Amino acid sequence: MGGTESATPMGLPGKPEDFQVVSGLGEVELSWSAPADMGGATSLLYRVLRGASSTDVSQTLADLTDEEEYVDDQVVVGDTYYYRVEAINVIGGSSTPVLSVMVTTLPGQVRDLTVDAGDGYVAIDWKPPGDDGASPLTGYVVLRGVPGGDLSEIARIGTFLKFNDTTVVNGEDYLYSVVALTEVGEGPAVDPPLAAGPRGKPSQPGSVYADIGEDEVVLIWAEPTGQGMATVTGYRVYRRTASG
Known part of the structure; x- marks a missing residue:
């Protein structure tokens, strides 16, 4: 069987x-x-x-x-x-x-980055990237460094298109870049970064002397010596008539 x-x-x-x-x-x-x-x-x-x-x-x-x-x-x-x-x-x-x-991807690079240095601040402006990677922009990261060094994050903001950096020191030089953010991730930083050097107002001239002649007065003074000043481009002389 x-x-x-x-x-x-x-x-x-x-x-x-x-x-x-x-x-x-x-x-x-x-x-x-x-x-x-x-x-x-x-x-x-x-x-x-x-x-x-x-x-x-x-x-x-x-x-x-x-x-x-x-x-x-x-x-x-x-x-x-x-x-x-x-x-x-x-x-x-x-x-x-x-x-x-x-389908999404990372956002592109922000556009038209500008920096404007003043007395104790650097104002930074930009426009959104032309390509958001098909995901809504959620914010931006502002990066700062010094010449010859790496950039690091100094601010993470919402969808504002400007930032005022008031943590700078007059007389120092800085580099700035900005990164766009979405839920997917971070886009590329602006490269090369932009340079800015905040400068303060000049201090008053020192050691002013007046050499009085017969029909003229010659003024002599020393250059300002303050730290972090902008380059002196000229002087303005004032006069008033003595009373009495």
Whole structure:
């Protein structure tokens, strides 16, 4: 009498579990885990599908054996895509629900950065980046350094387009840059940074002497000696008539 053979009954696998779709930097990252019920199979094929609407997700991007992640880098920043994943065995397949995501990336560099140094301050102005990476701007980081050194953060502000740095020292030279922020991350800093040198008003001239002649008065004085002053560009002489 011949022997008997046993066979494992096969059925459809369950749908992939823990399906997630997130935007990376200019790409879409998909992940999932194996279904609890593989339909009697020991291995599954996962088919990754994409579409431009939730009702037509039929473009096959990849057929993967037992892998549980996929990166779609054939996308356009700012566009929305729809995805699903099928778990397939020899009987057939089961699909995840459709998930959508808008592709984002880091913002661009801020534009038209200017710095204006005054007495004890440096005023910094800029315009938003031309490209926000398809994610709303949330703020800016102001960076400062000195010539020959690294820049470091001195302020993290909201969506204002100006900042007044009053922590400077007259007579010192500084470098400034600005970085745009979104929920995705930080954009590139303005490079090269812009230089600014705050300077104070000159102190009064010292040691004023008057040499009185027959029909003239010659005035002589010493240059101001204060620290952190702007370069003296000239002098203004005042006169008044003595009373009596």
